[in-house]
Amino acid sequence: MTTYGRFPLALTRGAGCRVWDDQGNEYLDMVAGIATCTLGHAHPVMVEAVTQQMQQLHHVSNLYYIPEQGALAQWLTDHSCADRVFFCNSGAEANEGAIKLARKYGHTTLGIEEPVIITANASFHGRTLATITATGQPKYQKNFAPLVPGFHYVPFNDGDALESAIAALNANGPRVAAVLLEALQGEGGVNPGNVQYFKRVRELCDRHNILLIMDEVQVGVGRTGKMWGYENLGIEPDVITVAKGLGGGVPIGAMLCKSSCDVLQPGDHASTYGGNPFVCGVALAVCQTVQSAGLMANASARGQQLRQGLLKLVDAYPQLFEQVRGWGLINGLVLKEDAAIKSIDIVKAAIEQQLLLVPAGPTVVRFVPPLIITEAEIDESLKRLAASINNIV
Numbered sequence: 001m002t003t004y005g006r007f008p009l010a011l012t013r014g015a016g017c018r019v020w021d022d023q024g025n026e027y028l029d030m031v032a033g034i035a036t037c038t039l040g041h042a043h044p045v046m047v048e049a050v051t052q053q054m055q056q057l058h059h060v061s062n063l064y065y066i067p068e069q070g071a072l073a074q075w076l077t078d079h080s081c082a083d084r085v086f087f088c089n090s091g092a093e094a095n096e097g098a099i100k101l102a103r104k105y106g107h108t109t110l111g112i113e114e115p116v117i118i119t120a121n122a123s124f125h126g127r128t129l130a131t132i133t134a135t136g137q138p139k140y141q142k143n144f145a146p147l148v149p150g151f152h153y154v155p156f157n158d159g160d161a162l163e164s165a166i167a168a169l170n171a172n173g174p175r176v177a178a179v180l181l182e183a184l185q186g187e188g189g190v191n192p193g194n195v196q197y198f199k200r201v202r203e204l205c206d207r208h209n210i211l212l213i214m215d216e217v218q219v220g221v222g223r224t225g226k227m228w229g230y231e232n233l234g235i236e237p238d239v240i241t242v243a244k245g246l247g248g249g250v251p252i253g254a255m256l257c258k259s260s261c262d263v264l265q266p267g268d269h270a271s272t273y274g275g276n277p278f279v280c281g282v283a284l285a286v287c288q289t290v291q292s293a294g295l296m297a298n299a300s301a302r303g304q305q306l307r308q309g310l311l312k313l314v315d316a317y318p319q320l321f322e323q324v325r326g327w328g329l330i331n332g333l334v335l336k337e338d339a340a341i342k343s344i345d346i347v348k349a350a351i352e353q354q355l356l357l358v359p360a361g362p363t364v365v366r367f368v369p370p371l372i373i374t375e376a377e378i379d380e381s382l383k384r385l386a387a388s389i390n391n392i393v
């Protein structure tokens, strides 16, 4: 089906931060499968883990104990504020699980008949019916009504707005079960959360027994220079959803929660593929490598180098660019609203210069390279980007 607007490129091979098309042209990959190929392409650790796991056992069923799933759950709970893990296959599915958990928590712990989940404008939580409803962007919801009931939207980074929304919804007794937020809004424009705001969100959630769910699908597993996006905000969530970077490119998602809100019981939720030996064995190798190979420190240093380079472009083209924002290796070059070009124009021009980039909305060019990217590769990417912009202005 024609669900994707694709660029005219067929990619056939990859190594590290580079990919090649079917004509043999090489590209620097600052997309990484949209913040997914944590270790880049054909990383020896992944090749080894995929091969080993395939030879040993790749899929059984959650009817049985799966040691690789246990080991990955152990690693995730050892390296986060969560105690429990449910495995699935994608970010949308992880958020579906979190929505179900929040609703059951609302029913059974708070005695709410029709629990409400508050989300933010310009958020992105996935493409299933419940997650497009949670997503605070009408363009993803258009033509798919009726949406799922039980969601309410507030502006991001606005503590007063959240406080009034909770007060209004809870005016005649509790109705709000959860607040679902990204630490940094990825798809919605690479928009980092504010520390003061998240402190206030945490306080409001504590005061009203509301669950704080952090969607870490795009920023989790080291991308921001810390293991989790929430670590940049000085708070701990109750529930965490993760996918993209977790498997380094094999399809895996997970929902994590603290034991205090683990209300799900046998029979409540399930997935056939979720947490099979193959994806868990590979994801564990990816996570251990992020931790042990200094990749979070690399994300911080390379991110700083990239932002410095991008700021020079902002200075060079004040009529085009407004600012640079981001954490670690998730960054956005922000165009002015009235600039003569849109993010897609830069992305297309960059392909001509053999550099892969991805828009985050019409006015933001997003940079989410593999966490293994080197100093020389950042410099090379900045050169190719400068040439791309020079070609279209």
Ligand SMILES: *Cc1c(COP(=O)(O)O)cnc(C)c1O
Residues within 6 Å of the ligand: 089, 090, 091, 092, 093, 095, 124, 125, 126, 127, 182, 186, 187, 215, 216, 217, 218, 243, 244
């Ligand atoms: C990509 C993304 C999702 C959806 O993940 P899928 O694996 O495409 O379902 C959800 N939340 C955030 C923050 C994302 O970036």
